[in-house]
Amino acid sequence: MNRYDICIIGAGIIGSSIARELSKYNKKIIVLESNLKVGLETSTGNSGLVHGGFDPTPGKLNAKLNVLGKKRYEDWISQMEFPYVRIDSLIVGFDELDLEHINMLYKRGLTNGLSTSELKILSKEEVLKKEPNISSETKGALLCNSSIAVDPVALTETLMKNAIKNGVQLKLNSKVIGISKQNDLFEIETNDRRINSEIIINAAGHYADIISKMAGHDEFNLITKRGEYRVLEKTEAGIVNSVVFMVPTVHGKGVIVAPTLDGHVLVGPTSEDFVPKDETRLITKNKYDLIGDIGKKLIPSINMNKTCLSFSGSRPIEAKNDDFWIKPAAKDSTFINVAGMKSPGLSSAPAIADLVIELVMKETKLELKTNWDPIEKNPLIHK
Missing domain, CATH: 3.30.9.10 (D-Amino Acid Oxidase, subunit A, domain 2)
Known part of the structure; x- marks a missing residue:
């Protein structure tokens, strides 16, 4: 019951985006969030602007994903109801x-x-x-x-709601305090449970470097x-x-x-x-x-x-490269870091999720669900 195919650590806008897009596939997925609600950290203290894409330095990953992400927002707008203008x-x-x-x-x-x-x-x-x-x-x-312009917290909640509707499990008030690995399976210890997962996606915001080091991968500092x-x-x-x-x-x-x-x-x-x-x-x-x-x-x-x-x-x-850090750990390709989410992180969120899915596909076969439902209605919003 506590074994999963994929564990996402962090339920901000980035973790929730990844969860929603991964919910298309026949995988058992859990999201662990240390707070009592989603989107309470960087996603809350945010200007809420999906940037045009003129500011990031050409050639950097965040420049590429900003423009791709802005285009992919059109899919989200057509499928889900959340405040935007x-x-x-x-x-x-x-x-x-x-x-x-x-x-x-x-x-x-x-x-x-x-x-x-x-x-x-x-x-x-x-x-x-x-x-x-x-x-x-x-x-x-x-x-x-x-x-x-979007409401980043409302968007985060909408993404997670759609992910849950499509089978993703969310565990709030679950702070990760230990990560180990045996026989190609991660054991993840939180303040209230132990779970096993074949793949970890580390989207823990400011604490992503700490989580990575916890798993034995000291590769970046935030x-x-x-x-x-x-x-x-x-x-x-x-x-x-x-x-x-x-x-x-x-x-x-x-x-x-x-x-x-x-x-x-x-x-x-x-x-x-x-x-x-x-x-x-x-x-x-x-x-x-x-x-x-x-x-x-x-x-x-x-x-x-x-x-x-x-x-x-x-x-x-991530000051050394001043860019997003989206890559598997050097010594373990099943531990995927999604870190350094400075601006334009919100703008890039859909494209970040797409890139993470590409990395997951290198580690396991992903089969699309026949019953995936991308539609998320909000009775308070009238389009």
Whole structure:
């Protein structure tokens, strides 16, 4: 009863994506999650944007999977009901150096596989016509019209719900505390059970390096990059219509002022490296004030006193390669690491799952279920 074909460790957006896509196949699958709910770590402290794909460095795995993942989201949207909206991204520049970077991002986007219909460089006049509340100091912007805003926690829950409907087992409050292997079978010990599995997929977020070492594979280390956000009341809705970014290299990657799916306005995140893994959700006073400065820089009329919520999240980063780490352990191809899920992890999630399935296929035969049901309805959503 406790023997499985595949064990997925971690039920964030990445683990849940893998579980859902693997549920197509005739395999006995279990997902172990240390928290009492899915998606409570990095998936919760997230901007919720499926990026267009112009930012990742060409040639890196995350650049390839960002563009593939964005396309695969169309399958998810057609099959499952979860909150999303198609939205423009606008990367705003304030000086000549910014404009040079905007031109570089435009060319990078085309190199990564975006079409010329998805990207456009706007003049100052075009920017202010599109977003009248942006600072008049703007010199221009890059427009990407193929971004998608999602609720990452709701999406994670939807993916896991569909996986469970198709036979995947989910065990919450099951923290992995030991992994050993005998006779080609892993024994996985948690705080409340012992199970056996032929294959392990390690999607444990910030703790993926710890889980890998626990299994005897000391191949990578993850550092943290904490980002803090402020959410403004619905009275501020309409101050921007697009996801408005500052130029990444000058002001820090991913800094935005953006409308949220529920009618609020999101400002942030800040960027802070090397915080302890158990402090990635903390809010700090100086970063709270810095977020206000960020908001005012982009949108001078924004009322940061309307803050109704603060939250924080972090990205697990494999700093040596500065890329996703999706590969089997060097000495055991049945232990598959899915780590370093920095941005664009959310954007790449469907493609990450596809890649993991390719790796699993090298270890075991996967037969499609005849009764797999990809449809997941949500009675609260009316398409």
